[in-house]
Amino acid sequence: MAWREKTAWITLVLMVITYGTYFTLVSGASLSTMSMLKLFGGVTILQVIAAVIATAVLAALSGDEARAKPDERDRAVARRGASIAYFVLIVGVITVGVVMPFRDSGWRLTNAALFALVIAETVRYLTVVVSYRRGWHG
């Protein structure tokens, strides 16, 4: 498995676990602004720390492979992931920035924006791992 596929798996799994937990907790709950901030901050910090530790352990186990620059396949796969995620993000931005303000405000808007970002990033990393697994001929 390519180094960048491994790191994409780490990011994807951590993102689904941490933000999946976050959105499960906040959906339908009426938390105060401070509670919401603490929860959001805690989840983000937890995800970053877990990603750093997991990547460091993987790098130690992988040796020179982890220090190699991305090759043409890595760059092609990354471009494909970013271009597909871009369209997902645009749909999210239009929904949150143009449609939702007519009927929602406050944390609902903030969480919707965060949800759009998480979905776009999830699609990005999902595209990356699928492209490595099933092949890419772009």
Add this chain to the structure above:
Amino acid sequence: MGEGRVTNQLRTLRFLAGEMTQAELGAKIGVTRQTIAAIEQGKYSPSLEAAFRIAAILGKRLDEVFQWESGKAPPP
């Protein structure tokens, strides 16, 4: 683009070139061992530049290493 795919004789030619490993070939053209493996498995079509480099290192013409396999049935 019409149906079809790029096939290659990389594994065989590597073997004939002194049993060169995927890692050795990858290092010579600037890609990872996994990318060479993906090319051999037909999971990745290399850039034209990488294809020419591979052919040059193996001492073969480009069409001896890579071929286009059309998906269409041959004409009667």
